[in-house]
Amino acid sequence: MAINDTKSGFATRAIHGSMHTSQPEGALNPPLYMSSTFTFERVEDGAALFAGEKPGHFYSRVSNPTLSALEMRFATLENAEAALSFASGMGAITSVLWTFLSAGDEIIADKTLYGCTFAFLQHGLSRFGVTVRDVDLNDLAALKTAITDKTRIIYFESPSNPNMRLVDITAVSTIADQHNIKTIVDNTYCTPYLQQPLALGADIVVHSATKYLGGHGDLIAGMAAGSADDMLQVRVEGLKDMTGAVMTPLTAHQIMRGLKTLEIRMDRHCTSAQTIATRLEAHPAVREVYYPGLNSFAQHDLARRQMRGSGGMIAFELNADLAGAAHMMNALELVKRAVSLGDADTLIQHPASMTHATYTADERAAHGISDTLLRLSVGLETVDDIWADLAMALDALAIQEVAPRAA
Numbered sequence: 001m002a003i004n005d006t007k008s009g010f011a012t013r014a015i016h017g018s019m020h021t022s023q024p025e026g027a028l029n030p031p032l033y034m035s036s037t038f039t040f041e042r043v044e045d046g047a048a049l050f051a052g053e054k055p056g057h058f059y060s061r062v063s064n065p066t067l068s069a070l071e072m073r074f075a076t077l078e079n080a081e082a083a084l085s086f087a088s089g090m091g092a093i094t095s096v097l098w099t100f101l102s103a104g105d106e107i108i109a110d111k112t113l114y115g116c117t118f119a120f121l122q123h124g125l126s127r128f129g130v131t132v133r134d135v136d137l138n139d140l141a142a143l144k145t146a147i148t149d150k151t152r153i154i155y156f157e158s159p160s161n162p163n164m165r166l167v168d169i170t171a172v173s174t175i176a177d178q179h180n181i182k183t184i185v186d187n188t189y190c191t192p193y194l195q196q197p198l199a200l201g202a203d204i205v206v207h208s209a210t211k212y213l214g215g216h217g218d219l220i221a222g223m224a225a226g227s228a229d230d231m232l233q234v235r236v237e238g239l240k241d242m243t244g245a246v247m248t249p250l251t252a253h254q255i256m257r258g259l260k261t262l263e264i265r266m267d268r269h270c271t272s273a274q275t276i277a278t279r280l281e282a283h284p285a286v287r288e289v290y291y292p293g294l295n296s297f298a299q300h301d302l303a304r305r306q307m308r309g310s311g312g313m314i315a316f317e318l319n320a321d322l323a324g325a326a327h328m329m330n331a332l333e334l335v336k337r338a339v340s341l342g343d344a345d346t347l348i349q350h351p352a353s354m355t356h357a358t359y360t361a362d363e364r365a366a367h368g369i370s371d372t373l374l375r376l377s378v379g380l381e382t383v384d385d386i387w388a389d390l391a392m393a394l395d396a397l398a399i400q401e402v403a404p405r406a407a
């Protein structure tokens with residue numbers, strides 16, 4: 001059966017998508033083109049390539065056949081016309097935003113964002129004459145008020161890193177369209193398997209491919225997807241001339257390997273996280289759990305509408321102060337204390353002092369990132385083993401917390 005990129009299932013596209021021609025030597029996987037430059041048969045051919053009059057590759061900061069294979073496959077997964085690969089998630093975000101913003105423009109960003117994205121907007125773009133407006137994008141009236149004739153982009157994550165706030169992608173994109181503003185969504189937490197922002201009305205999606213797309217904690221990478229025109233503009237402006245944040249062919253190869261198992265990994269992340277979130281919620285040492293799959297989750301209905309599954313990320317608060325939370329985290333043995341997410345290994349971290357240390361304490365308070373919030377990336381280990389480790393650390397905390405009160 002031939003692979004049809006529009007009709008085949010997600011897993012089929014993740015394994016075969018866009019691979020319509022056989023590979024050199026009959027190889028199952030596309031070869032690794034470790035070449036910075038590409039030779040021209042004749043001078044005129046080089047000139048035609050540079051002028052965009054002839055398809056092909058001439059320099060790997062612009063394009064490379066291994067990266068093209070990944071980009072075409074990834075576009076089929078996001079149901080996009082085109083995709084682009086980058087050296088990191090921050091490389092993707094900065095390349096896309098540099099491309100579409102100029103001094104004097106305004107960008108509206110949701111009030112909760114990954115720490116380095118927040119820093120890039122507040123401390124980076126703002127230095128170059130771009131006005132950044134933080135808006136709670138769940139407040140559509142506030143969004144409408146914040147829009148001016150200089151607004152070019154609305155930018156958000158859903159779910160947000162670290163506190164799992166969702167944004168209604170269709171509602172925000174509809175308002176953006178009415179004002180000719182581009183909607184850009186960071187889809188890192190969901191991957192295209194769980195959520196497809198372009199189908200919900202967004203213009204561009206960006207990813208840290210370091211996370212679920214790679215899936216094994218062994219690479220740093222970014223992706224973007226959108227219309228062919230937008231991706232071409234990002235390629236020749238933001239990526240080629242501004243950031244130069246190009247992915248290496250080896251990384252592209254590793255991500256294509258990661259994509260082959262994306263669907264089964266995400267299914268497992270979802271079922272295990274649902275189990276862990278449910279058990280956390282029932283534990284006396286836990287005050288609050290934020291997980292889209294829980295009935296108690298404030299935006300549970302929106303999650304069901306725009307996400308195919310609830311994902312592998314959980315945020316939670318303990319019935320303890322910061323010292324108690326640190327004690328609990330330090331007691332863990334299987335669960336690793338580390339930033340990043342989306343790996344086979346379960347990871348736990350403290351956003352206020354780690355991923356979101358780029359915010360001041362006042363900014364964190366204003367942006368809804370509490371100092372006692374913990375973030376768990378539920379991995380692919382046997383779920384009862386993950387829970388046993390968490391329960392051991394939580395039980396110790398519950399005993400410690402209860403003891404002084406009883407005394």
Ligand code: 3LM
Nearest residue numbers: 088089090114161188208210221339340355
């Ligand atoms: C983290 N996040 O632990 P890279 N967008 C989102 C992200 O979560 C990230 C990026 C973009 C974490 C990294 S913190 C020092 C470690 C939603 C990264 C940026 O450039 O590939 O790291 O992606 O939350």
